Amino acid sequence: MQKPIPVPAPGSQVHWHLDAPYSLRHLLIIAAILIVLILTGQRTEMDKMVMMTTEAAGKLLGVADDSQVVRGLSRVATSMWPPVLGETEEISRLPEFKRDQLPILSRIEVQERVEQRMNTETLQLEPHSESVEVLVKPVGYVVSVFIKMIETLEIALWGTIIAVILSAPLAYFAARNYSPNQASYTAARGFISLLRSAPELIVALFLVLAYGFGPIAGVLALGLHAAGFLGKFYAEDIENADKKPQEALEAIGAGKLKTLWYGVVPQVLPQYIAYTAYILDRNLRMATVIGLVGAGGIGQELKGRFDMFQYGHVMTILIAIFIFVFILDQLSARIRNKLI
Amino acid sequence: MPDRILKGEAMIHFDNLGKAWPDGTKALSDISLHIPRGQFCVILGPSGAGKSTLLRAVNGLMHPTQGQVRIDGTALTHATQKQLRRRIAMIHQHFNLTSRLSVAANVLSGLLPVVSTPRALTGWFRSEHRRKACGLLQRVGLAPTHLKRRAGDLSGGQQQRVGIARAFMLDPEVVLADEPVASLDPKISRDILTLIRDAAREHNTTVLCSLHQIDLAREFGDRIVGMRDGKIVFDGTPAEFTDERVSALYHGAHWEDPPKKAEPEAAGFELAHV
Numbered sequence: 286m287q288k289p290i291p292v293p294a295p296g297s298q299v300h301w302h303l304d305a306p307y308s309l310r311h312l313l314i315i316a317a318i319l320i321v322l323i324l325t326g327q328r329t330e331m332d333k334m335v336m337m338t339t340e341a342a343g344k345l346l347g348v349a350d351d352s353q354v355v356r357g358l359s360r361v362a363t364s365m366w367p368p369v370l371g372e373t374e375e376i377s378r379l380p381e382f383k384r385d386q387l388p389i390l391s392r393i394e395v396q397e398r399v400e401q402r403m404n405t406e407t408l409q410l411e412p413h414s415e416s417v418e419v420l421v422k423p424v425g426y427v428v429s430v431f432i433k434m435i436e437t438l439e440i441a442l443w444g445t446i447i448a449v450i451l452s453a454p455l456a457y458f459a460a461r462n463y464s465p466n467q468a469s470y471t472a473a474r475g476f477i478s479l480l481r482s483a484p485e486l487i488v489a490l491f492l493v494l495a496y497g498f499g500p501i502a503g504v505l506a507l508g509l510h511a512a513g514f515l516g517k518f519y520a521e522d523i524e525n526a527d528k529k530p531q532e533a534l535e536a537i538g539a540g541k542l543k544t545l546w547y548g549v550v551p552q553v554l555p556q557y558i559a560y561t562a563y564i565l566d567r568n569l570r571m572a573t574v575i576g577l578v579g580a581g582g583i584g585q586e587l588k589g590r591f592d593m594f595q596y597g598h599v600m601t602i603l604i605a606i607f608i609f610v611f612i613l614d615q616l617s618a619r620i621r622n623k624l625i
Numbered sequence: 626m627p628d629r630i631l632k633g634e635a636m637i638h639f640d641n642l643g644k645a646w647p648d649g650t651k652a653l654s655d656i657s658l659h660i661p662r663g664q665f666c667v668i669l670g671p672s673g674a675g676k677s678t679l680l681r682a683v684n685g686l687m688h689p690t691q692g693q694v695r696i697d698g699t700a701l702t703h704a705t706q707k708q709l710r711r712r713i714a715m716i717h718q719h720f721n722l723t724s725r726l727s728v729a730a731n732v733l734s735g736l737l738p739v740v741s742t743p744r745a746l747t748g749w750f751r752s753e754h755r756r757k758a759c760g761l762l763q764r765v766g767l768a769p770t771h772l773k774r775r776a777g778d779l780s781g782g783q784q785q786r787v788g789i790a791r792a793f794m795l796d797p798e799v800v801l802a803d804e805p806v807a808s809l810d811p812k813i814s815r816d817i818l819t820l821i822r823d824a825a826r827e828h829n830t831t832v833l834c835s836l837h838q839i840d841l842a843r844e845f846g847d848r849i850v851g852m853r854d855g856k857i858v859f860d861g862t863p864a865e866f867t868d869e870r871v872s873a874l875y876h877g878a879h880w881e882d883p884p885k886k887a888e889p890e891a892a893g894f895e896l897a898h899v
Binding site for chain 1 (some may be wrong): 708
């Protein structure tokens, strides 16, 4: 016969309390969160967003008559389709063109061109046709987008290299247990915050003014921002590293730099590689955007075509960026699996 | 037992050493002790007796609040610490190897105080240094195949052998062994202590070794120092460390839940003071 464990009567135990998990305080917290959500949601027009999206879904399902969202999107889509693959150039405008040495995958065509010209006698506009010899490159634009993509890759790579080089000394001074004094620690932490607080795009905007259009501004913008990120994370890993090997080296008087190199860096290296790989990944994606302000790479091409209303070209670039990011994601996932 | 090991010229002097933690608790109070050159001195005592604190005072990992430590006549201060530390090696309870570095790099890291920074950062050690590392690893019973392996992949006993090799890289005059066998099994513990003792004897190195195993203390120590509550309550040869002394050291007045903190003297045993 099993005996039940007796339950003490309420109030019979003086020093033992196990309260119910939720109290009025929790209710108040939930209420406060709700109020914040409602207020901020209204200011960011989340209600309108839900309405318009529902309307668009209704239009697609054939329930709603009209949807602003669907109209806008379809207008963009029709002007962007089809993507531009080729290029044509007037041969008369090409310097040093050799007829017997055509670039690969290209041919010469004669095109009729009709232009409105002013007749000097009648002062009327008259259609005037002329035949022009053009060089047609069926995949010429794809090739030039590809070259721009390679440039984008190079910007990302050098941005990462500069970030690593800058962040290593920063991390040393920003690690509380290695920084020589309080002033150097505060200065390093402040500089890291400064670098991290400046978004790449804004930094690039100013660097374009300093270095001119092109990849230098892009590389520096990516490198500076990422140096802040890496400096912070490297420093925190130094601070949190296993103290035991460091103590062993300190005990024999090895000095700070050597202790760091032999007692800390080997221990934190896997995390460092992971952070750096993340920064490379992030820089690759950012490098496609950074050209929008003229800092080189595919973004600069995109901005130029967009400003000239050449939406077909824009489409080609967008597809290229998508393929590029997709391949990189696959690659980085594979590399990460191998490293860790 | 040569007499000089027990009564010879002192290598380590503790002069009225005291340490109070910031919260006021006393880790060490009024320790006066001298350890002759070449002596294997075992420090015994319950956990929290201040054994580690005493050891760490010798190389300045802990700074005393009272008294001083002298190494070979030189007082350990901030000014002399860097020079003195090169003469004092340490073997740790948890081996304190850099687990992701190779065995060879760990042993060579014992040379860091005397190696130039460029050499240290590139790992380009002199060939005689590399030969010395190999010689020591052979001496502690490891195989050439261990050289390139990660230190963290070795067993505990093997890691402590690497720790010993690292400690002897700079021909230390003093070796501090802070519970070097606390996490090893009895057989390996004996092997490791034999290694430390024999290596120390070969180089006339003074060893200060804290232990928890009474049998090992009796077997390896030239001298046993018993500590409790930051004080020395026994100091003598292993032969003098009788079973009564052992129970006085470990049980004493604290065996029962004490109603008030009793002084060790109150235990009623004759206590050997220095």
